[in-house]
Amino acid sequence: MSRIQKRFDQLKAENRAALVTFIMAGDPDRAACQAVLNGLPAAGADLIELGMPFTDPMADGLAIQLAGQRALAAGGSLKATLELVAAFRKTDQETPIILMGYYNPIYAWGPEKFAADAALAGVDGLIIVDLPPEEAGELVPYLRAAAMDFIVLTTPTSDDSRLPVVLANASGFVYYVSIAGVTGTGSATQTAIAEAVARIHRHTDLPVCVGFGIRTPDQAAEVARAAEGAVVGSAIVSVLAEQGPAQALALVESLAAGVRAARK
Amino acid sequence: MQSLNTYRAGPDERGHFGIFGGRYVAETLMPLILEVEKAYASAKADPAFEAEFRELLAQYVGRPNPLYFARRLTEAFGGAKIFLKREDLNHTGAHKINNCIGQILLARRMGKKRIIAETGAGQHGVATATVCALFGLQCVIYMGSTDIERQMPNVYRMKLLGAEVKPVTSGAATLKDAMNDALRDWVSNVHDTYYLIGTVAGPHPYPAMVRDFQSVIGEEVRVQILAQEGRLPDSLVACIGGGSNAMGLFHPFLDEPSVRIIGVEAAGHGLDKLHAASLTGGKPGVLHGNRTYLLQDADGQIAEAHSISAGLDYPGIGPEHSWLHDSGRVEYVSIKDDEAVQAFQHCTRLEGIIPALESSHAIAHAAKIAPALPKDHLMVINLSGRGDKDVSTIAKALGDIHLGGLV
Numbered sequence: 191m192s193r194i195q196k197r198f199d200q201l202k203a204e205n206r207a208a209l210v211t212f213i214m215a216g217d218p219d220r221a222a223c224q225a226v227l228n229g230l231p232a233a234g235a236d237l238i239e240l241g242m243p244f245t246d247p248m249a250d251g252l253a254i255q256l257a258g259q260r261a262l263a264a265g266g267s268l269k270a271t272l273e274l275v276a277a278f279r280k281t282d283q284e285t286p287i288i289l290m291g292y293y294n295p296i297y298a299w300g301p302e303k304f305a306a307d308a309a310l311a312g313v314d315g316l317i318i319v320d321l322p323p324e325e326a327g328e329l330v331p332y333l334r335a336a337a338m339d340f341i342v343l344t345t346p347t348s349d350d351s352r353l354p355v356v357l358a359n360a361s362g363f364v365y366y367v368s369i370a371g372v373t374g375t376g377s378a379t380q381t382a383i384a385e386a387v388a389r390i391h392r393h394t395d396l397p398v399c400v401g402f403g404i405r406t407p408d409q410a411a412e413v414a415r416a417a418e419g420a421v422v423g424s425a426i427v428s429v430l431a432e433q434g435p436a437q438a439l440a441l442v443e444s445l446a447a448g449v450r451a452a453r454k
Numbered sequence: 455m456q457s458l459n460t461y462r463a464g465p466d467e468r469g470h471f472g473i474f475g476g477r478y479v480a481e482t483l484m485p486l487i488l489e490v491e492k493a494y495a496s497a498k499a500d501p502a503f504e505a506e507f508r509e510l511l512a513q514y515v516g517r518p519n520p521l522y523f524a525r526r527l528t529e530a531f532g533g534a535k536i537f538l539k540r541e542d543l544n545h546t547g548a549h550k551i552n553n554c555i556g557q558i559l560l561a562r563r564m565g566k567k568r569i570i571a572e573t574g575a576g577q578h579g580v581a582t583a584t585v586c587a588l589f590g591l592q593c594v595i596y597m598g599s600t601d602i603e604r605q606m607p608n609v610y611r612m613k614l615l616g617a618e619v620k621p622v623t624s625g626a627a628t629l630k631d632a633m634n635d636a637l638r639d640w641v642s643n644v645h646d647t648y649y650l651i652g653t654v655a656g657p658h659p660y661p662a663m664v665r666d667f668q669s670v671i672g673e674e675v676r677v678q679i680l681a682q683e684g685r686l687p688d689s690l691v692a693c694i695g696g697g698s699n700a701m702g703l704f705h706p707f708l709d710e711p712s713v714r715i716i717g718v719e720a721a722g723h724g725l726d727k728l729h730a731a732s733l734t735g736g737k738p739g740v741l742h743g744n745r746t747y748l749l750q751d752a753d754g755q756i757a758e759a760h761s762i763s764a765g766l767d768y769p770g771i772g773p774e775h776s777w778l779h780d781s782g783r784v785e786y787v788s789i790k791d792d793e794a795v796q797a798f799q800h801c802t803r804l805e806g807i808i809p810a811l812e813s814s815h816a817i818a819h820a821a822k823i824a825p826a827l828p829k830d831h832l833m834v835i836n837l838s839g840r841g842d843k844d845v846s847t848i849a850k851a852l853g854d855i856h857l858g859g860l861v
């Protein structure tokens with residue numbers, strides 16, 4: 191059984207949702223990023239999304255754009271990203287890691303080889319922002335062969351006719367992007383999120399994690415009542431940039447407390 | 455390389471030209487991209503849409519513009535007979551307006567109220583602001599702050615036309631970065647906004663749609679050269695940023711084997727230094743919605759391009775050009791900043807026509823090859839735009855001594 195599936199089974203048994211945390215690989219530099227990454231599980235992260243830095247992050251707002259620029263300036267690359275994961279796996283065999291980013295660095299690596307290399311490093315799944323189902327055929331078979339999950343993005347624009355097309359490739363969990371927008375901007379209402387998650391569940395049994403616009407423990411708790419997971423990215427990335435690793439991990443602890451209290 | 459029966463059949467139904475093209479966009483945009491595709495297919499089949507497009511091209515843009523025999527350039531080059539397709543005489547001063555007329559009619563047909571666009575040289579921004587004024591639609595233009603500085607007259611024109619110009623400061627603050635921010639805006643405003651892309655790039659159907667609207671250039675050239683010279687041209691030369699003026703000129707001639715077709719990229723400071731020649735110096739990758747040749751490093755990070763000409767300063771190229779490159783039908787060459795500046799001066803002094811710095815790249819390449827060609831060789835250069843916008847860049851490039859010589 192995959193780490194992702196195992197983790198969601200376990201959370202289901204505990205009757206709680208997952209806290210999914212996003213940081214950018216190599217931000218602010220490799221050593222500091224490794225320390226934060228290694229500290230995330232103890233701070234309460236149930237799954238980890240690790241951003242693959244890219245020069246042109248077209249679906250990201252300022253916080254994550256800047257994180258990518260810091261990472262690249264400090265020597266970040268796809269190779270360095272896999273090395274961060276491999277080092278993390280020396281001490282943690284349980285926490286799922288999902289790489290999130292854009293397709294070109296993977297295409298440059300070679301999709302087939304990358305799937306194998308990422309699996310070897312200990313990556314559990316990929317989220318590729320600019321690879322919709324229309325183009326995903328050039329990557330997904332290689333992920334399957336490497337026993338990795340392809341986590342699809344569904345959005346407020348994915349209506350009932352579009353959802354089956356998007357979900358056809360899905361495994362692991364389904365990411366619901368709760369606003370039509372870039373990362374780190376507005377937040378959706380609780381009602382809208384609950385409706386959307388229910389709608390997605392009419393099409394799939396996979397867990398649904400909701401992201402975009404979740405910044406506080408209260409917001410995370412609200413989402414944790416409606417979905418199988420709450421994803422927090424820009425807020426953590428901003429605190430890491432402005433206040434440092436200790437404060438970023440402290441934020442993760444408070445978010446985790448929010449998520450864990452939500453269904454009790 | 456094997457030659458095909460036709461080079462004009464692409465893209466396939468998924469928007470691919472061979473391995474190039476496609477729809478590599480965020481899921482949030484996919485339903486909208488599919489809607490644009492459907493709307494364009496229905497517009498294309500609607501004679502009323504075509505009639506309105508042609509009417510506006512005639513009455514508003516001023517088409518057909520001349521295919522002008524450039525006698526003094528011909529004499530100076532001393533070989534091929536040089537013709538200039540005068541896109542600079544269009545309303546707003548460049549070929550960009552052809553595409554804007556087509557897409558604004560489509561946006562109106564789709565019921566969109568807000569138009570966004572990216573611009574490099576500002577010619578596409580001006581053309582977009584113009585058609586938005588004409589149709590009473592809200593207009594937001596993304597423009598890199600580097601380009602705002604070097605194309606100031608166009609920034610004022612856009613503002614006068616009622617557009618909001620949003621400066622983009624990320625990256626090198628040029629066309630690529632403007633396109634990133636335009637895509638971010640679109641993701642955030644999917645419900646009321648139409649993205650009016652200015653070149654033959656972006657996700658399907660844009661490369662094919664923009665090509666179709668710009669093909670009026672080549673269609674006119676065919677009629678004009680047959681009337682003026684009684685036969686097809688021997689060669690076509692056009693500059694390439696994203697590749698829309700070039701594709702507009704080339705496409706109607708792709709299946710004429712006797713016509714030699716040459717696209718001119720910007721070699722900036724030189725191919726071993728900073729440049730914008732994606733086909734010559736790049737490799738296939740995925741950016742801004744399509745797979746195409748891109749300037750990038752081994753990690754797949756996109757490189758900063760450089761060209762003195764803001765409209766060519768882009769690390770990618772339209773996917774159909776990538777396909778025409780690999781299939782061997784079109785030759786792609788490159789011209790450096792200083793060569794373009796020299797051609798700019800030549801054209802200005804000899805013909806009394808101030809060409810855009812973009813178009814000057816095409817003239818510069820013609821200057822290289824025309825002398826060795828026979829006197830009955832008919833060469834058509836796309837004069838894609840006028841150069842008024844570039845006067846301050848030229849003054850800076852020539853410096854005081856040369857400028858003294860100019861006045």
Ligand SMILES: Cc1ncc(COP(=O)(O)O)c(C=O)c1O
Nearest residue numbers: 577695696697698699765812839
């Ligand atoms: C006059 C002119 N020519 C050419 C270009 C390059 O664009 P494309 O390659 O799409 O024709 C521009 C772009 O701004 C332009 O203004």
